[in-house]
Amino acid sequence: MSYLRKKITLAVLLLTASASPAWAFGGFNVDIGKVISAGKNLTETSREIGESEEVAIGEGMTSVLLGAAPLVRNDALQKYVNRVGRYLTLQTERPDLPWSFGVLNSQSINAFATPGGHIVLTQGLLKRMRSEAELAGVLAHEIAHVLRKHHLAAMKKMGGMGFLADVGSIAVDQKGGGGSLGKELSKNLLSGVKEVLIRGLDKDDEYEADRMGVVIATRAGYDPYGLPSVLQTLEANSGSSDAALLFSTHPAAASRLETLSDLMQSKLDHYQGKSVSDRFSRMLPSGSKN
C-alpha cells in the first residue's frame, strides 16, 4: 500500500506540476493530450482509490447537495435517521467508514449517496414513507451505492485520466496538510461531482443497489419489502415535478419493482422482519419544527 501510494503520489505530482489536467464533463473538451503520458503511469500503478480520497470526494459532493438544500432543523429527527442508517451499515462489508446521514429541507423527492459514506434524503421523500422499514429500505439502497463505489466509477467514466489525476492531488494535499476536512474540492472535481449528481449512475448500478438494499435491510431485521413499498409510492408520484430529478436519473419505478419482484418472491419471502411504524410515526410528529 505505502509503496504503491508513493508511486502514485509521485506520478500525480509530476502530472499536476507539468500538465494541469483539465478533464471536464458534458459538452466540454477533455484535455486528454496533456495527461496522456502521465496517464499511462497512472493506469499501471493506480488500481485503487484510497479511502481518504473517497471520503474527501464524498464530502465535497455532500457539500454541494447541502448548498442546494440545507438540513432540516430537527435534531431528534437527524439523530434518528443516523441511528437507523448506522445500524444498517453494520450489516455490510464496510462497517467502519465514517458514515453520516442527513435529512435535507427540500420538498423534492430524492435520496443521494456520496462516496465514503455520506448519505442524504429529502424531507419530501421522508414524509411519503410509512414506516422505519421503508426508511431502512431507501437508506440501504444508498448504502449499497457507497459499498460498490458506483459514483467513483461514474466519475472515472466521465473524467477518465483527468479524474484520477485530480483524485491523486487530494492525496498530495492530505499528505501536506493533515487531512481533507474543511478543504474545498478542486474546480475540476467540483464540476465532476455536480455532473454525477445531475446525470445519475448507470442503470445497472441502480438495480444492483436495489437488490443489495433489500438484503441489507432484511439482515438488519426489517421487513424486506420496505424498499419496494417506497418504489410503489414513487410510481404513484411519477407525474410529480418534485420527483423530476429522481426519475431522470433512475430506471422507471415499474421496472425496478418488476426486477425486485422476480428476485424477492423466491428468495426473501420466508424472512420475517419488522416494519417499526410506531416509532417512525413518533419521530415525524405533528408540529415538527422547521
Place this chain on the structure above:
Amino acid sequence: MKTAIKPGIRSNIGFVAIAACALLTTPYSVSALAESAVTLKETELKKEAAIDSPTLATLPGKSRVEVLKRQGGWTQIKPTSELQSQGWVKMFSLKYGDPSTKSDDGSALGSSLFNVARSGSSGTTVTTGVKGLEITKESLQNASPNRSELKLMHGYSVSKAEALQLASSGGLQKQSVPYLGESSSGFSVGKPFTWGE
C-alpha cells in the same frame, strides 16, 4: 405557534397554505385510508397473507381495488362493489396512483410535517417557515458547497453502540441473508473494488 399576519393577506396565505398542504400531503398514511390501486395481472385473493392460505377469488388484471394495509410481501384489500371479500394479494401485483381515483383527502402524515403548523384556535393552516427548496439539475449546477452544513451533519453522526441501541429498542434482530443474484458490473459482491480496464 402564532404567526402574525396582516388581515388583508391572511386569506391569500391561507389559500396558498391549504393548496400547499394538498400538494404536500402524501396519498398514503400509516393508518387505514382509501388507497386506490389496480391489479397488474390476474391475481389470487387470499384469505390470509400467506401463499398456502385459501384462495377466495381470482381477480382479473386491471381490477380496481382499495388498499387497507401491507404486511411483508402482501397487501390487504377491502371489498368494493365489484368484490365482496376482503383479503390479501401479493404486493407486487398492485400498481398505485390510478389518476382517475386518486384521493387527496388528508393523511396522518403529510399535513402536519415540517413546514406547516396549525395556527391558534382558528384551525387556519399557515406556512410558518420557508418552503423546502427544490433539488433540481439547475439548483445543483448553481449550488455553492456548504461546508458549515456538512459540519453540522457530521455532528449528527452516531456511534455503533448508539445504532445498536436503536435496534434493540425496536426489537430488531439481525439475520444472516446472502446478497441476491450476481453483480452486473462483473465484480463479485464483497470483493474489494479496483478500477477495471
